[in-house]
Amino acid sequence: MKLLLLILPLVGAAAHISADSISFDFADPKGVNTINFHLDALLESTSGNAKGVSGLIQYDPQNPGNTTGTLQIDTKSLYVANPRMREHLHGPTWMDVAKHPDILFTVGSLKDIDTTGNITTADVNGELTVKGVTRPVLAKATLTYLKGKLKARMGPRGPDGDILVIRTKFSINRTDYGINSGQLIDRVSDEIEISLSIAGQAPN
Amino acid sequence: MRSAIRKIALYLTLAGALVWLLGGARKGFYVISEEIPKLDPVTEIEYSERHDKFLPGIDFLLGGVILGGSFYLISFLFPKPLITKPVTRP
Structure with a gap:
């Protein structure tokens, strides 16, 4: 019984360490988080971005392989500078x-x-869901954990906490997701290059 | 009348070209904003800030040429001006 009482706190401590993930919120109040996209086209390549990024990522600095979570992009925030193109988009x-x-985008495994x-x-x-179509995606990503840097970023009145920066670049084919499938292939490339550099915050 | 319409055609073509050139001679279509690159000092994320700005594109150059060309073609609907040669007497 005494042995059990000694072991139980140790088991509890181990469980606490393995479950030491920090939840980072990617709805950035500074408006920095941006997803960029690029399509080559015959007349003019189309580049744009989306700033409506949100979602939660659970990241364990001691065990980054356990990273899980979902990122969300508001499609209404998809932006190209030409109003007619934006209307079409x-x-x-x-x-x-x-x-x-x-x-x-749901993180599966690392x-x-x-x-x-x-x-x-x-x-x-991970799994990327666009226009209701979910397909697997593999992307090389860099995760930078900035411990205790939240106040420095948010200003002296901001909360203490950590920041997680995610950077990645990958491509998808628009026909795979039913984005104007099979149309204008001779004029607008099927491949969409996507890049993102986003910061999530975890106040203490 | 014909020459007046042809002058308008020339001015329209030149105006389209001038607006396009002064707007930066962009190869793309017109845009209503531009992205100013920024750097977040803590995260070192390079991002852009959007500012409203009208920048004409190649559509303005093409529009000027098409409009000018149309006026030039319309000018043929009007008769040639009569040229009166001075009569020289021997």
């Missing part, structure tokens, strides 16, 4: 933002993890 043939208000100091690089297997 938001319309039913392209992104159909009225019917599909969100793009989701492989080939390499951590040096506060920077971790890994191959992230």
Whole structure:
């Protein structure tokens, strides 16, 4: 019985360490978080961005391989600088933002993890949902854990806490997600290059 | 009348070209904003801030040429001006 009483706190401590994930909120009040996209086209390549990023990522600095969570992009925030192009982009043939208000990326697992100091690089297997179509995506990502840097970023009145920066770049084919499938392939590339650099905050 | 319409055609073509050149001679279509690159000092994330700004594109150059060309073609609907040659007497 005494032995059990000694072991139980140790088991509890071990469980606490393994469950030491920090939840980072990616709805950035500073408006820095941006997803950039690029499509090559015959007349003019199309570049744009989306600033409506949100979602929660659970990250354990001691064990980055346990990273889980979902990132969300508000499709209404998809932006290109030409108003006519933006109208097409938001319309039913392209992104159909009225019917599909969100793009989701769910982190599945991390492989080939390499951590040096506060920077971790890994191959992230996840699932990307666009226009209601969910497909697996593999992306090489860099995660930078900035312990205790939240106040420095948010100003003296800001909360204490940590920041997690995620950087990644990957490509998808628009026909895979029903984005103007099979149309204008000779004029607008099927491949969409996506890059993102986003920061999540975890106040203490 | 014909020459007046042709002058308008020339001015429209030149105006389109001038607006396009002064707007930075962009190869793309017109835009209503520009992205100013910024750096977040703590996270070192490079991001952009959007500012409203109208920048004409190649559509303005093409528009000027098409409009000018149309006026030039319309000018053919009007008769040639009569040229009166001075009569020289031997």
